[in-house]
Amino acid sequence: MNDILPIILAILAALVVIGGLIPVLLKTRRNITKYPGTRDANDPVEPVRGAGGTLVEESPSVSPERRAPGGVDLEGLETAEVPDDAAGLETIAVETPLPVAGRLTRLRERLVRSNNIFGKGLLALLSSDKIDEDVWDEVEETLLLADLGTESTMQLVDALRERVKVLGTRTPEQVKALLREELIKLVDPTMDRSLRTERHADKPSVMMVVGVNGVGKTTTVGKLARVLVAEDKDVLLGAADTFRAAAAEQLATWGQRVGVPTVKSDVDGADPASVAYEAVKAGIDQEVDVVMIDTAGRLQNKVGLMDELGKVKRVIEKLAEVDEVLLVLDATTGQNGLNQARVFSEVVNITGIVLTKLDGTAKGGIVVAIQKTLGVPVKLIGLGEGADDLAPFDAESFVDALLN
Template sequence: MNDILPIVLSILAAVVVIGALIPVLIKTRRNITRYPDTRDANDPEVRSGGGTAVDDSTGTIERGTPGGAGTDVVDTTTVPDDAAGLETIPVETPLPVAGRLTRLRERLVRSNNIMGKGLLALLSSDRIDESVWDEVEETLLLADLGTEPTMQLVDALRERVKVLGTRTPEHVKAMLREELIKLVDPTMDRSLNVERHGDKPAVMMVVGVNGVGKTTTVGKLARVLVAEDKDVLLGAADTFRAAAAEQLATWGQRVGVPTVKSDIDGADPASVAYEAVKAGIEQEVDVVMIDTAGRLQNKVGLMDELGKVKRVVEKLAEVDEVLLVLDATTGQNGLNQAKVFSEVVNITGIVLTKLDGTAKGGIVVAIQRALGVPVKLVGLGEGADDLAPFDTESFVDALLN
């Protein structure tokens, strides 16, 4: 009897443990659809066992016969909130792009346009001497326009003031508008490359240093694309920052967009990005957006890893856009960041956040000059729809109003 008792107690303990694990396993299976690892084990850049998964908390992802009609169905009516238990997150309808542009322009006009107002006041003076031109130059430099663009603009304004003769405020404003538009360069292509290529989605990487709002920008941009009737899939390749994947998935939930993420802390970012593109191809989405970890531009290893993420993704599909997110208030430091990132990956466009502080609006010109790539998107505020395509004339008009 004494020999049997330990065995019985062991069996009872095992039953209790298994009973406790069953609900957890069921919940995990319901919320995560795992994908078989079909990557090349001999490829040194694609680490096996990344543990990536598609977070289907935006609804359900039903996998059927590959290539068959209706094999991937995404139900996005409500989003279960695991933390809240019974609460649900309703899928929102993002604002149309046209409405965003109007709102952002109004916000720019209401903000403290030191650059535009300062120039208008100086150039409307009864007498413009060298001290006035010195102030014009200082105003432009303080606005982070950069030395070369500042000299170019001052020279152009000097010449036009000589020819203009009598200057009314209306004439000065029109003159400034023309010259600033030239500097910002309306000829740059600011469109996003988000069109499918045959059987493959457009792929977009979002990069930048810590704290500029990359994950938030990816979420807001997903809203822009959904408003344009694009099917989007998000890839949470920021595996270093705690809760980054969950934050991205929440943004996706709000507009009914699935997120590919890892269930392993510190997983290989390149592996997660690879699985995101793979899932995007299988589900025939229009755009795959990959959020990357915030990197300090002076950390060589991290910058090399960013290049690796891009190379691994390109084993499946071409990377159409690499958007660099910059905080407009960082000024020339943001310019230095941009230069380093452009050496690692081919930057195709800039996203400027916190542009509501338009005293630093000249950074638009400085960055475009330094990299030869356009500012494509701007953010003004913390709202979910406070991100819109950059429009040259609207930006200049806002500075001068």
């Protein structure tokens, strides 16, 4: 018995030591498995505040090789999966946006699927053995239902009447070819649809994005930031929509996803012009290529709209020229969207249209109607909810998608 007692005591002592080491080992394992680029909720964060109480938010830095403003690496990054034991960590993984070419291909395919009723309906009507007045009435109705607009519809129908009369006997291929030619004329491939995003000698290119709430304006700013990052541009976002709850946080999240900083106010209901000014100032100081300003859309009347947007633009121009004013419109709103376009065009000098929510609708004619109403080109189209579902507009590709 006396021989066994020391052995039992030794075993108990070993168990006590092992029990004390287990929490330390587990904590060490958690620290090792935490995925790269994250930080714990208790890690210190040093935000950069500009004058006027603005806050520059940026993603966690990950590599010193090539840094965008704020020290964020934009190359070779993919969306990281968060391990189970990293729950509660305050981070947004930096994503790699799709190349512009790949995005265009995917959007064309989606447009073909969503708009083929429009194209196939016209082709079927114009391929009829006999095209009488009833058929022309159906062609006209199809075009009007596609939101082409009355003036453009009559222009297209008159052109088609003349060409069909000259052709006489028509094959489906001939009908498709003449319809394609006339639609391309209406969409107008001669319009300059390029975005003015080239940095000036000592200042960034400045872009204002305007539009009413609900059209996907803030989301469009975030998606366009992805497009520009994919083109290897350094971008800074300005959250000048200070009236809509969580608009600034939403924009900052988009910025973090692609590694670009966001200038936003830390005071609810702050002056939008002040935020815009600070964003442009930060863009100049950090030598970025493009500063994008998201503006408020909750404006109750034309006078309020004119005062607010006019002030924002004037304040920005104290520092730098506004190169682009993009108007975001919802493709599904039809005539209401055209009315919005008219009002905004009277308030600020619109340089281009971003047409969102063009997926799931056969109303592709809205492109023609808006361009004819404003005299400015559709420069970008959005065809879905995905982060990369925004691409430059191309007239011929658009018409081809409508007719396939």
